[in-house]
Amino acid sequence: MIYSPDKIGKYKGADVVAEYMLKEKIPYMIGYAGHGAIGLLDSFYDKQDKIKIVWPRIETAAGFMADAYFRITKQPLPVYVSTGPGPALSICAVANAFYDSSAFLQITGQATTDQFDTGALQEQYRYHQADFGSSIRSYVKQSYQATTVKQISAFLPKAFKLMKTGRPGPVHLEVPYDIYQVEGETAVPDPEGWADAINWRTGTEDAVVAKILKKLKEAKRPLILAGGGVHVSEARDELKTFAELANIPVYTSLMGKGAMADSHPLHLGVQGCWGHYPAIEACRNADVILVLGCRFSDLHTGSWNPGFAYNIPATKLIQVDIDAAEIARNYPVDMGVVGDIRTVLNQLISKAQADGYMGDYADWHGEIAGFRKEWDDFVTPFETCDETPIDPRRLIFDIRKVAPKDAIMFSDVGNNQPWIEQYWSSETPGTHFTAGGFAAMGFGVCGVLGAKLARPDATCINVCGDGGFLMMPHAVATAVQYNLPAVWIIMNNYCIGAIRDLQRFYFGGRQIGTNFEKYEGTKYHDGELWNPDFAAMAKTMGGEGVRIEKPGDIAPAVEQAIKSQKPTVIDVIINRDTPLPLTTTWQMPPIPPALPTFGNIKIR
Numbered sequence: 001m002i003y004s005p006d007k008i009g010k011y012k013g014a015d016v017v018a019e020y021m022l023k024e025k026i027p028y029m030i031g032y033a034g035h036g037a038i039g040l041l042d043s044f045y046d047k048q049d050k051i052k053i054v055w056p057r058i059e060t061a062a063g064f065m066a067d068a069y070f071r072i073t074k075q076p077l078p079v080y081v082s083t084g085p086g087p088a089l090s091i092c093a094v095a096n097a098f099y100d101s102s103a104f105l106q107i108t109g110q111a112t113t114d115q116f117d118t119g120a121l122q123e124q125y126r127y128h129q130a131d132f133g134s135s136i137r138s139y140v141k142q143s144y145q146a147t148t149v150k151q152i153s154a155f156l157p158k159a160f161k162l163m164k165t166g167r168p169g170p171v172h173l174e175v176p177y178d179i180y181q182v183e184g185e186t187a188v189p190d191p192e193g194w195a196d197a198i199n200w201r202t203g204t205e206d207a208v209v210a211k212i213l214k215k216l217k218e219a220k221r222p223l224i225l226a227g228g229g230v231h232v233s234e235a236r237d238e239l240k241t242f243a244e245l246a247n248i249p250v251y252t253s254l255m256g257k258g259a260m261a262d263s264h265p266l267h268l269g270v271q272g273c274w275g276h277y278p279a280i281e282a283c284r285n286a287d288v289i290l291v292l293g294c295r296f297s298d299l300h301t302g303s304w305n306p307g308f309a310y311n312i313p314a315t316k317l318i319q320v321d322i323d324a325a326e327i328a329r330n331y332p333v334d335m336g337v338v339g340d341i342r343t344v345l346n347q348l349i350s351k352a353q354a355d356g357y358m359g360d361y362a363d364w365h366g367e368i369a370g371f372r373k374e375w376d377d378f379v380t381p382f383e384t385c386d387e388t389p390i391d392p393r394r395l396i397f398d399i400r401k402v403a404p405k406d407a408i409m410f411s412d413v414g415n416n417q418p419w420i421e422q423y424w425s426s427e428t429p430g431t432h433f434t435a436g437g438f439a440a441m442g443f444g445v446c447g448v449l450g451a452k453l454a455r456p457d458a459t460c461i462n463v464c465g466d467g468g469f470l471m472m473p474h475a476v477a478t479a480v481q482y483n484l485p486a487v488w489i490i491m492n493n494y495c496i497g498a499i500r501d502l503q504r505f506y507f508g509g510r511q512i513g514t515n516f517e518k519y520e521g522t523k524y525h526d527g528e529l530w531n532p533d534f535a536a537m538a539k540t541m542g543g544e545g546v547r548i549e550k551p552g553d554i555a556p557a558v559e560q561a562i563k564s565q566k567p568t569v570i571d572v573i574i575n576r577d578t579p580l581p582l583t584t585t586w587q588m589p590p591i592p593p594a595l596p597t598f599g600n601i602k603i604r
Helices: 013-023 038-042 059-073 085-099 133-139 149-164 177-181 206-218 228-232 236-246 277-285 341-355 362-384 392-402 416-423 443-454 466-471 475-481 497-506 534-540 551-564
Strands: 009-012 028-031 052-054 078-080 105-110 143-145 171-176 183-186 222-226 250-252 267-270 288-292 316-321 335-338 408-411 460-465 487-492 517-520 523-529 544-548 568-573
Touching: 009 013, 013 038, 013 149, 013 177, 028 059, 038 177, 059 078, 059 085, 059 443, 085 105, 085 133, 105 149, 133 143, 133 171, 143 149, 149 171, 149 183, 171 177, 206 288, 206 316, 206 335, 206 341, 222 236, 228 236, 228 341, 236 341, 250 277, 267 277, 267 362, 277 362, 316 341, 362 392, 392 416, 392 460, 392 487, 392 551, 408 416, 408 443, 416 460, 443 460, 443 466, 443 475, 443 487, 460 466, 466 487, 487 534, 487 551, 534 544, 534 568, 544 551, 551 568
Parallel strands: 028 052, 028 078, 078 105, 105 171, 143 171, 222 250, 222 288, 250 267, 288 316, 316 335, 408 460, 460 487, 487 568, 544 568
Antiparallel strands: 009 183, 517 523
């Protein structure tokens, strides 16, 4: 039975949750059962034809999957967990979503209300009774605790409103076990009138729009920076339209990668520690940059060291962001505009079209053409590199050659992430995803399953390291269980490469706790490297697996994995000593910043 929004009666708390999810048209509930969740799950038993229950093998994975689902669809899913360890394990996924402006509803259980402050059922009780909310509060837009059935009715629409409006983010709802099962007098709320009725896509004043266009037109070397906010706002089409109209080159942050097709003639690539040289050199020499939804993190800016990535305040920033707190957080701005990026871009487009505006930046485009040639001359030879162990660049080029143009790429965290950043060509906007601010390893390994839930017919690929894959290998079992034919490509270098490389650079090559070596007694066994047989692991879980050691075998293996429509793990043995080209810098104070290994630092 679907309860009318104005029908007040006696309902169990779990029934209110289930009926409300139907009204939100939620297709999946992702989570992991436990004492604090079984009462909730029971109310979904007769609704499985409308809401599918998906449970990966750990709570963290459930959050990663829901996070990925939101990034693709912009629909937040509920993630249910039990009490104690379940909520604790989920915090990593909640924080990962929060930092990257993604969203899901985290529903945690709690001891029964009449047992608060007893330590029952894994309660957080010693200093604050039933207080998991304090543990998660830094990573959510709001944390609610419902101690009555009526409060569940009140909190659910508020939670969905918060998640979906403005800058998205996860919301937490805690429900004691008894509140799921007891009846209370309430009504199941209707989403209409809450998030669906709010017009949060606000723009700016006409005078501000005119001023922005004037500054861009008067500039000699303007750029547009597309940050992750362009994806969040779903403003990719508007970005392309305005850039073409104004004739201004576009570059992105790592989180903005894929906001514009890499092959577009105005696109310069990614700015950052391991970014693309055309973007970096253009940024160093730009006079005005229109910034769209970027927070200017340390990896993006060369740890804010002048001359490495930017020359600010010589370069003037026009920063547009829906979150006022991000404007001028790390750099001074010439103009700060609080507003939804898609709305502001549409305002700029309308004004530019009305005024017949197109900038004349012929000299600037000529300079950029030189930057492009330098980078292309450096990159191109790696497309056909036949060295063994395999060069990571050859691996990525070959994946791109056989993957569909619209393949969805989830890179994990570690050295695989900057390799994908530099060499994966994102040709269909909105198909590249990674973990940015919180940078949780394992996000890509599980997130690719959320992508398959969101886009069942798309080719979904995760490139990860051996370290990240081993954190979440059960993702393959989940894929087999739910028929989610994802492809995992492991860049296997027998180490936690990103940290091992820091030890090499910052700590005189002293490597400890980063190489996967066999250990016998009190010492490592002659430096012998060891990893499990990842291909065999995949096969034992019902998937497919293959180990690749020769460059010529990459493309056929990836092509077969995609065609097979079976969850497949491709274990690729890469050259563990191939360094990532450093195109700006990243600093760990007080150690001095590293110098770029490609390109020159040029300060105007």
